[in-house]
Amino acid sequence: MLVIKNIIGNITTDKQLEEKYELMNSKGSSEKVTITRLETQKLRMRKNTDKGSDLAFVFEHNPQLRHGDVIYLDENKMILLELEPEYVGIITLKDTDKNDQVFLLSIKIGHNLGNLHRPIQVTKNQVMFPLQAETELEMLKKLFAPFNRFIEIKTDHMVFEPEEEHHIHEH
Amino acid sequence: MNHKRIPRIGIGGPVGSGKTMLIEQFVPLLSQKGYKTAIISNDVVSKIDADRMRKNLASERGLLPESLVIGLATGGCPHTAVREDPSMNISVVEEIEAKHNTDLDLIIIESGGDNITTTFSPALADYFIYIIDVSSGDKYPRKRGLGIENCDLLVINKIDIAPYIGADLKVMENDAKVVRKNKPYVFVNCKTGQGVQEVAEHIIKDVLFEEPPKTVINKTA
Ligand SMILES: Nc1nc2c(ncn2[C@@H]2O[C@H](COP(=O)(O)OP(=O)(O)OP(=O)(O)O)[C@@H](O)[C@H]2O)c(=O)[nH]1
Ligand SMILES: [Mg+2]
Numbered sequence: 019m020l021v022i023k024n025i026i027g028n029i030t031t032d033k034q035l036e037e038k039y040e041l042m043n044s045k046g047s048s049e050k051v052t053i054t055r056l057e058t059q060k061l062r063m064r065k066n067t068d069k070g071s072d073l074a075f076v077f078e079h080n081p082q083l084r085h086g087d088v089i090y091l092d093e094n095k096m097i098l099l100e101l102e103p104e105y106v107g108i109i110t111l112k113d114t115d116k117n118d119q120v121f122l123l124s125i126k127i128g129h130n131l132g133n134l135h136r137p138i139q140v141t142k143n144q145v146m147f148p149l150q151a152e153t154e155l156e157m158l159k160k161l162f163a164p165f166n167r168f169i170e171i172k173t174d175h176m177v178f179e180p181e182e183e184h185h186i187h188e189h
Numbered sequence: 190m191n192h193k194r195i196p197r198i199g200i201g202g203p204v205g206s207g208k209t210m211l212i213e214q215f216v217p218l219l220s221q222k223g224y225k226t227a228i229i230s231n232d233v234v235s236k237i238d239a240d241r242m243r244k245n246l247a248s249e250r251g252l253l254p255e256s257l258v259i260g261l262a263t264g265g266c267p268h269t270a271v272r273e274d275p276s277m278n279i280s281v282v283e284e285i286e287a288k289h290n291t292d293l294d295l296i297i298i299e300s301g302g303d304n305i306t307t308t309f310s311p312a313l314a315d316y317f318i319y320i321i322d323v324s325s326g327d328k329y330p331r332k333r334g335l336g337i338e339n340c341d342l343l344v345i346n347k348i349d350i351a352p353y354i355g356a357d358l359k360v361m362e363n364d365a366k367v368v369r370k371n372k373p374y375v376f377v378n379c380k381t382g383q384g385v386q387e388v389a390e391h392i393i394k395d396v397l398f399e400e401p402p403k404t405v406i407n408k409t410a
Binding site: 019054056057059060061062063064074078080150151 | 339
């Protein structure tokens with residue numbers, strides 16, 4: 019049992035670590051452990067890597083684990099943490115320039131997603147949020163029907179990481 | 190926080206699915222191995238579950254001190270007290286941790302009976318057991334829901350009454366496999382204790398990391 023008490027770094031933000039990962043991966047010295055988004059704040063858990071290494075996570079504070087975190091590293095082994103992909107809903111605002119309703123739309127979309135207690139990730143003209151199942155897309159389309167002209171709703175299966183993790187209430 | 194966190198498990202599930210009885214069944218099994226536990230039982234308005242466990246496990250069998258079975262009447266939506274705003278539970282847990290740092294191995298938190306989307310805040314519990322029963326037929330776990338899909342251990346209780354309901358355990362098992370991917374599930378009968386040993390084994394492996402009881406470690410140290 020390997021005890022994991024802290025995160026070494028993240029390969030998506032640390033260039034050196036990414037190179038190290040590429041190197042070790044090419045030598046077959048990397049292992050992966052996959053968790054779900056709901057497990058990213060756990061202070062204590064036991065997991066196996068894809069190669070069967072037995073891991074015990076023990077943190078003192080919310081670790082806020084991220085996709086691409088390196089959780090173990092020595093000369094012979096690097097262990098990378100991955101998040102399981104999940105269904106996300108993506109709402110895209112069409113034609114932002116001509117749309118004089120941006121304010122109203124943003125408020126309505128935010129209000130609805132808040133009512134669904136979803137964490138969000140926002141880009142310039144898009145908002146993404148987790149779906150509990152692919153079937154929720156239909157519900158969303160109904161919910162946003164009045165705004166059909168201004169937005170596009172679609173779904174994707176991908177790793178989702180909220181803007182900033184806050185208490186989530188999904189039901 | 191100047192005290193060490195004691196491993197904590199949360200137990201959730203619909204009203205009457207067997208949360209309290211499951212605790213009454215596995216606490217003695219952990220106790221046999223020397224593990225010391227404390228129990229917090231949440232309910233909306235009453236404290237009868239806590240009173241029952243205190244009587245059965247503490248007063249009559251002496252498996253834990255009476256003071257370590259605590260009832261919390263949370264009011265409102267039961268899930269808010271273990272997820273959105275677990276402050277009430279956390280303050281009780283931290284009080285226990287401060288007093289029992291050297292002897293207590295595990296804190297068990299029963300949530301109030303709730304809907305199928307209950308989960309525990311990771312700030313409150315490290316491991317989440319969700320318990321359903323067969324009394325509504327074999328459509329669960331196929332119906333999914335956050336608790337059923339994402340809990341660390343799914344317990345399906347009351348298998349003794351399956352024939353009366355016409356619930357097919359084989360169907361439930363196949364659905365559990367699909368919905369849970371590689372995560373574990375266990376069929377139990379909390380009236381007889383059948384299957385509960387397996388629940389205790391999961392707790393010992395995945396929460397206690399198979400470490401010896403604290404009282405044993407501290408004695409030899
Ligand atoms: N036949 C049968 N009955 C059971 C079993 N497990 C529990 N029960 C009964 O189910 C009822 C509810 O059990 P509890 O343990 O109180 O359930 P709970 O989930 O704690 O209930 P709440 O806290 O009120 O939501 C009791 O009357 C138990 O006797 C079982 O395996 N088989
Ligand atoms: Mg109960």
